[in-house]
Structure formats: structure tokens, C-alpha cells
Amino acid sequence: MDLSSLPRSFTIALPAWIDDELADAPAVLPTREDRMALVHRLAARNFREGNGGPFAAVVVDTESGDLVSVGVNVVLSTGISAGHAEVTALGLAQARTGSWDLGADGARRELVVNWRPCAQCYGATLWSGVRTLVVAGSGPELEEISGFDEGPVRDDWAEQFEARGIAVVTDVLREEALAVYRDYAAHVAATGATVYNARND
Amino acid sequence: MDLSSLPRSFTIALPAWIDDELADAPAVLPTREDRMALVHRLAARNFREGNGGPFAAVVVDTESGDLVSVGVNVVLSTGISAGHAEVTALGLAQARTGSWDLGADGARRELVVNWRPCAQCYGATLWSGVRTLVVAGSGPELEEISGFDEGPVRDDWAEQFEARGIAVVTDVLREEALAVYRDYAAHVAATGATVYNARND
Numbered sequence: 584m585d586l587s588s589l590p591r592s593f594t595i596a597l598p599a600w601i602d603d604e605l606a607d608a609p610a611v612l613p614t615r616e617d618r619m620a621l622v623h624r625l626a627a628r629n630f631r632e633g634n635g636g637p638f639a640a641v642v643v644d645t646e647s648g649d650l651v652s653v654g655v656n657v658v659l660s661t662g663i664s665a666g667h668a669e670v671t672a673l674g675l676a677q678a679r680t681g682s683w684d685l686g687a688d689g690a691r692r693e694l695v696v697n698w699r700p701c702a703q704c705y706g707a708t709l710w711s712g713v714r715t716l717v718v719a720g721s722g723p724e725l726e727e728i729s730g731f732d733e734g735p736v737r738d739d740w741a742e743q744f745e746a747r748g749i750a751v752v753t754d755v756l757r758e759e760a761l762a763v764y765r766d767y768a769a770h771v772a773a774t775g776a777t778v779y780n781a782r783n784d
Numbered sequence: 785m786d787l788s789s790l791p792r793s794f795t796i797a798l799p800a801w802i803d804d805e806l807a808d809a810p811a812v813l814p815t816r817e818d819r820m821a822l823v824h825r826l827a828a829r830n831f832r833e834g835n836g837g838p839f840a841a842v843v844v845d846t847e848s849g850d851l852v853s854v855g856v857n858v859v860l861s862t863g864i865s866a867g868h869a870e871v872t873a874l875g876l877a878q879a880r881t882g883s884w885d886l887g888a889d890g891a892r893r894e895l896v897v898n899w900r901p902c903a904q905c906y907g908a909t910l911w912s913g914v915r916t917l918v919v920a921g922s923g924p925e926l927e928e929i930s931g932f933d934e935g936p937v938r939d940d941w942a943e944q945f946e947a948r949g950i951a952v953v954t955d956v957l958r959e960e961a962l963a964v965y966r967d968y969a970a971h972v973a974a975t976g977a978t979v980y981n982a983r984n985d
Binding site: 609 | 792875885911
């Protein structure tokens, strides 16, 4: 085989505006509300910048509140469909800690994200080693408002996390999450921005 | 915030031995068996090289059989838990084609992988734009033989793919897949190799 055209690697990278947005943010986020407020702020900017959907996530040390990584949805800016906010934040946290297991050596880290993860990121969270998943909400409102397909998730999704040692905390700044999705829907209506999604044609 | 320690990107890269393994492989794989045979060959080498589990995947143009990308599980070599064979192959194909939608412009591409995708890669396949998923098998044998947790997947997983325009083809070189998993189990027993997985302590 001529191997010259075969791709060998791809990179998931944060957009440059992240530095600007984080410049005045605290590096320690003591409460769950502090953590989610940063997620909402990044999500609200992300879709306006054209990087991807209105989604963001952070990985935080549960006890200290130290920020380990931040992620946003970069599907449009990277061209990689797996580049959701959760995969981005978890991968960056693992790149920083040097391990595929964010729970290695007794570490207790959590993923904070602005809605229940989609079908892909549900599994990505399961395998990441985080000990807690914190979401703003988990109902059908995200799909109803934003138009995204989140994929099939089992009714016992939270129990399946708990069975693998991952606690689930929900309804943290829930209304603020819905406000971001409403802003996104208005943005799509006004600009014709792409709602990338599964194929159904 | 002091941003100096914040990671900005991570990379999913194929191991160097891929070039060696592909040097005598054909660049066009006309039949489903041809495609799966290459997957099995890469999977069988991957765990012995220490890159990750006994999993590989290829993205192929369904009609012509042109190879678009190859992927192997690189969780151990990259330290990124999302680096399963499917995410790797799909991301590399998207890097090559320049689009998060592998079905853009009427393209009909397929993901060929050596078992039903885990919970994460199930979703990753949904969002990738492939029009067909080809698997060697889909039963509990993979988990029983290899010791991996594949995560919760819904009983109607195949119907959910079909509902989104993704055909599912199963039982292609099934026994050969199980042979690789048995070799992997023997390798783990003999060497104490890491079966990375979800936490349950």
C-alpha cells in the first residue's frame, strides 16, 4: 500500500478566545455553582464564536476546586465529530495528568457539564476515571430547545454511573442552562448557523 | 487565572508499527471480509505492542473499497481514555476529508470494527456521518472472554442506527474476532497486562 495519504494523527484544540475568557476567571472554584457558572459562560460564547454547539465542560478537583481543564464543543472548528465539550475537557485533563485514569492514585475529580451527556459522551465519561458527574439538568428540554439529537440513552443511565463508582449530581444552575439553549436557538434562527447532527436522510 | 498550566490541545496518534503492518496490505479492500481481515490483523498486533486493547477499525468507501483511515485502540499509548479504535479511525478519516460529516456530498463510507462498539463509540459512530456499521459480532462473548466492560447499550441499538440512516451489518469473520479475544485473554493471564476499564471500587 502507498501509505503517503494515510492520516496518522488528529488534534483536538481549544479555540484561542478561551485565554481571553479565562483571564479574569478564578483558578479555584470552591462550589458546584462556581464551576457550573464558568461552564455556562464558556458555552454561551462558544456557539457565537462558531466553534460548535452551546456546550462546555470543566474537570475540577472535587475537594479543592482546582481547575484541571476546560473544554468546549469544537466539532465545527476541528472538523472532528467526537470533539464534544466532555471529550475535549476529559482528554485535556488526561493530557495534563498523564493518565487515561483521572481517578488514579486516589484522585477525586469531577466533570461539570451543562446537560446530561449525549450517547457518546455518556460512555466517554464512564471510561474517564472521574468520580462525579455534575450536570445542570437531564430532561428533554435540551433537545426540544436546541434541535440537537442527543442519541439513545438508557432510562437507568444514572444508576449505571453509580454502579461504576461515579456519583451523579443534577440540577445545578438549571435555568441558566436553558437560557443558553434559548439564546442558541435564537442565534440559529437569525443566522442559519449549522446544527450538526446525525443523518436522517 | 494563571493560564500557563492549562492544557490547550491533545493528539490521538497511531503507533509507528502501523506503517510496517500496512506496507504489504492492499489499499483497496473490495469485500467486507477483506476489510474485516485487516481489522483483525491490526487488533491482534495492537495489544501485543502495548498500545491498548485488542481492537481496531477501518473507514472504507463502501462502493470502491478505498481505505480512508485505519485506527487502533491507543488508550495506553496516548493516555487518553477516549482513544478507542473507532474514535481513532473516525477522527483520522475526518481529518483527511476535512469534515465532521463523513457522509457529506453524498459520500457513502462505512466503519468496520471487530465487535459492536462500546457505549462511547456507539455514540461516536452515530455522529460521524458513516452510512454503514460493519461488525464481526455483537453478543456478550467479547466481555466474557476479554474482561472489558463495554458499558450499558440499549436493546434497540441496531434499530437506533437504522432510524438515523446507518445500516448495520453483523457477523463478518465472527470466529476470527473471538480468536483474537482469546489470544488477548491468554496474553493478559501470562503478562499481567493492564485491562483498563471503568472504576468499580
